[in-house]
Each structure stands twice: as structure tokens, then as C-alpha cells.
Amino acid sequence: MEVILLERIARLGQLGDTVRVRDGFARNYLLPTGRALRNNEANRARFETQKAQLIARNEERRTDAQSIASQLEGKRIVIIRSAGETGQLYGSVSARDLAELIKAEGFNISRNSVNLNQPLKTIGLHSVSIILHAEVEVKVDVNIARSPDEAERQARGELLTSADAIYGTDEDEVEAEDEAEDADSEEAEDEETAA
Numbered sequence: 001m002e003v004i005l006l007e008r009i010a011r012l013g014q015l016g017d018t019v020r021v022r023d024g025f026a027r028n029y030l031l032p033t034g035r036a037l038r039n040n041e042a043n044r045a046r047f048e049t050q051k052a053q054l055i056a057r058n059e060e061r062r063t064d065a066q067s068i069a070s071q072l073e074g075k076r077i078v079i080i081r082s083a084g085e086t087g088q089l090y091g092s093v094s095a096r097d098l099a100e101l102i103k104a105e106g107f108n109i110s111r112n113s114v115n116l117n118q119p120l121k122t123i124g125l126h127s128v129s130i131i132l133h134a135e136v137e138v139k140v141d142v143n144i145a146r147s148p149d150e151a152e153r154q155a156r157g158e159l160l161t162s163a164d165a166i167y168g169t170d171e172d173e174v175e176a177e178d179e180a181e182d183a184d185s186e187e188a189e190d191e192e193t194a195a
Contacts, residue, residue, distance in 0.1 A: 001026045002039035004047050007058055008134040009035060015058060016051065065133035068107055072130065076141040077101050078151045083123050083144075092119035093144060098128060102140070120144060125154060 001023045005013050009030075013019045018039050021030065030036035037043040047054075079101065082090045095114035102109055115129040115137075126142045145151035 003030055003036035004039050004043060005030075005036050006047070006054055007035055007061075010131075010134050015054060016047065062133050062135055065136040068109075069132055069136050069138040072102075072107060072132075072138045072140060074141075075105075076143055076155070077105075078143045078145065078148070080147060080151070081123070081144055083146050087123045089121050089123065089144070092121045093142070094119045098140075098142065102130070123150075123154070 002018055002020050003026050005015055005017050005019060008014050012021070021036075026036065026038075031038070037047060077098070079093055079097070081093065084090070095116040096111045098114045098116065099109055099111040102114075109130060109132065113130050113132060115131050120126050120142065123144045123146060126144065127139050128142050129137055130140055131137050143151050143154055145154055
């Protein structure tokens with residue numbers, strides 16, 4: 001289906017472009033949300049009469065998005081979740097979770113604005129893109145931890161997911177493990193020679 005874009009859409013086109021898209025994408029997303037019109041003579045004439053208004057509306061939305069982006073820039077969101085000793089979360093953090101946390105801080109964004117290809121499934125620091133407008137994108141740091149204390153330690157740069165950071169290294173334990181392995185291998189050799 002050919003449509004006339006009423007705003008800039010990433011990877012598709014600019015305001016006023018006539019593009020060919022799949023029927024389902026047009027019927028389910030572009031047309032109902034008011035981002036496009038079907039390409040025909042009546043809609044082309046309608047677009048031409050409203051072009052100045054659409055450009056002004058787009059500029060206003062971009063300006064609003066830039067003001068929100070300047071406030072969000074460098075923001076760190078801390079999320080406390082349950083996780084195993086290896087740092088694997090028992091659940092995950094989705095785009096919806098992030099959008100709700102950002103809304104709780106007073107920013108009006110939708111979950112569709114959060115550009116998250118896959119849910120976050122490990123503790124640590126993650127950088128997430130938030131697309132506020134087709135021309136405005138901002139990065140937000142997400143700190144996922146098991147406790148507020150752990151979140152502070154991660155923010156300072158400590159690694160909490162490696163075995164050394166969690167358990168520490170003790171030379172006595174390493175020596176004891178080596179001795180146990182040597183004893184096991186000697187027993188195995190003795191059994192082979194006895195057989």
C-alpha cells in the first residue's frame with residue numbers, strides 16, 4: 001500500500017514522502033495513529049493544504065522532545081531486582097518497566113519510546129536508548145542491582161558478577177583445591193594399577 005507520511009519516520013521517510021509499505025503496517029500502525037494517509041488524489045490535496053500546519057506541529061514536537069532529552073541526558077535509573085549469584089536476574093527488565101520508572105520520575109514517555117531489542121536479564125550497568133522523536137534520541141544509564149548498596153558499588157565501577165568479586169580469592173582455598181585434585185588423580189592411578 002502506498003501512503004503519504006505526515007511525519008518523519010525512521011528508516012521509512014520524511015514528512016510528505018510517498019512510500020510503499022506493507023498493508024498490515026499501514027492499517028494497524030500508520031493510519032490509526034495519524035502518521036500517514038492513503039495515497040490518493042483527495043488525500044494528496046488534503047496534505048498540501050495542511051502541510052504548513054504539519055510542519056509546525058512536527059517542529060513543536062521536536063522542540064518538546066529536545067527539552068525532555070536535555071533533562072534525561074546522563075540520567076541514571078536504579079532498578080532493584082532479585083538475581084542469582086552469577087548475576088542472572090530471576091525475571092527481566094523490559095521496555096515497559098523502564099518506561100514506568102521514567103514516568104515515575106516525571107517524564108512523559110511511552111514504552112514504544114524505549115529502544116530495547118531484548119529485555120535486560122543481568123545485573124550491572126546498561127545503556128538504553130530512548131527515542132523521543134524521530135530526530136531526538138537520548139541515552140539513559142540503567143543500573144540493575146540486588147540491593148541499593150550493590151547499586152552504589154556498581155556505580156563506582158566495582159564488578160559484582162564475576163566469581164572473584166563475589167567470593168574473593170584465598171590462596172589457602174586454591175592450595176586446598178589443588179591438593180584435593182592431586183589426591184583424586186593418585187587414587188585413580190592406584191585403582192588402574194590394581195586392576
